Amino acid sequence: MDAYVLDSHTYEHDEEGYLKNLADWNKELAQLIAKDEKIELTPEHWEVVNFLRDYYEEYQVAPAIRILVKAMKKTFGPEKGDQKYLYQLFPYGPAKQACKIAGLPKPTGCV
Amino acid sequence: MADVKPPEIASNIKKKLMYVNRKAPYGTIYALESLEVVLISAAFEQDVSLAFLDDGVYQLMKGQNTSGIGMKNFSPTFKALGDYEIKKLYVEKESLDERGLKPDDLMEISYEDEDEGFAKKPSVRIVNRSELTQIMAQQDVLLNF
Numbered sequence: 438m439d440a441y442v443l444d445s446h447t448y449e450h451d452e453e454g455y456l457k458n459l460a461d462w463n464k465e466l467a468q469l470i471a472k473d474e475k476i477e478l479t480p481e482h483w484e485v486v487n488f489l490r491d492y493y494e495e496y497q498v499a500p501a502i503r504i505l506v507k508a509m510k511k512t513f514g515p516e517k518g519d520q521k522y523l524y525q526l527f528p529y530g531p532a533k534q535a536c537k538i539a540g541l542p543k544p545t546g547c548v
Numbered sequence: 549m550a551d552v553k554p555p556e557i558a559s560n561i562k563k564k565l566m567y568v569n570r571k572a573p574y575g576t577i578y579a580l581e582s583l584e585v586v587l588i589s590a591a592f593e594q595d596v597s598l599a600f601l602d603d604g605v606y607q608l609m610k611g612q613n614t615s616g617i618g619m620k621n622f623s624p625t626f627k628a629l630g631d632y633e634i635k636k637l638y639v640e641k642e643s644l645d646e647r648g649l650k651p652d653d654l655m656e657i658s659y660e661d662e663d664e665g666f667a668k669k670p671s672v673r674i675v676n677r678s679e680l681t682q683i684m685a686q687q688d689v690l691l692n693f
Contacts, residue, residue, distance in 0.1 A: 496628035497620065501591060504631045545587045 462540030499544040502532040529537040563688040569604035582693035590632040597636035608654045632660030
């Protein structure tokens with residue numbers, strides 16, 4: 438089984454790197470996953486990651502990119518609720534990469 | 549030949565799709581599968597509605613707690629449907645009555661109406677059997693779960 442290793446703890450992930458157990462997540466683990474994704478987490482990244490975690494907490498679903506853009510727009514305004522902005526932060530797909538770093542499952546509807 | 553027209557692409561044709569939910573939320577995978585298909589198909593921008601009848605009405609009940617059965621409580625996800633532009637959740641009145649349920653027993657699910665300053669409007673519509681029959685008759689596709 439594939440796993441992230443952090444401070445001699447192991448955290449199982451699936452073949453694409455999504456955490457198996459949502460409850461495993463913590464900020465240090467997020468840093469580690471981000472490193473695997475070649476992303477340096479800035480406050481702007483954290484804003485998206487935390488937003489996704491809140492969204493999941495409320496709706497029990499990881500939103501597809503279109504929905505993420507719309508929901509971000511509602512909360513943070515059009516500058517951040519913008520596909521291009523999100524792709525700059527997460528070049529390999531904002532919903533996919535940000536969800537992975539946030540410890541959420543792959544967004545429903547993402548292939 | 550330069551002036552050959554490409555075949556007309558059917559991307560702008562909206563179909564009326566209705567997902568018909570007849571089973572209780574847990575115990576079988578139908579309810580969760582239906583909801584996942586609904587979320588995925590929302591990307592195709594069709595005219596989507598959901599119907600809840602028979603034991604399917606239990607899917608929308610307030611206060612679901614699955615801690616005793618080791619399954620994920622996915623009922624909060626119905627509240628995200630408005631974000632996915634799914635605004636019509638028809639619930640059959642007779643199915644509620646037969647189970648001793650009232651509209652108040654169901655979750656409040658709403659969407660934001662962009663044409664009216666994002667005013668919150670209820671997505672759940674209680675209809676009787678004959679109304680639902682008519683609504684079903686207007687659909688292009690019915691998907692049963």
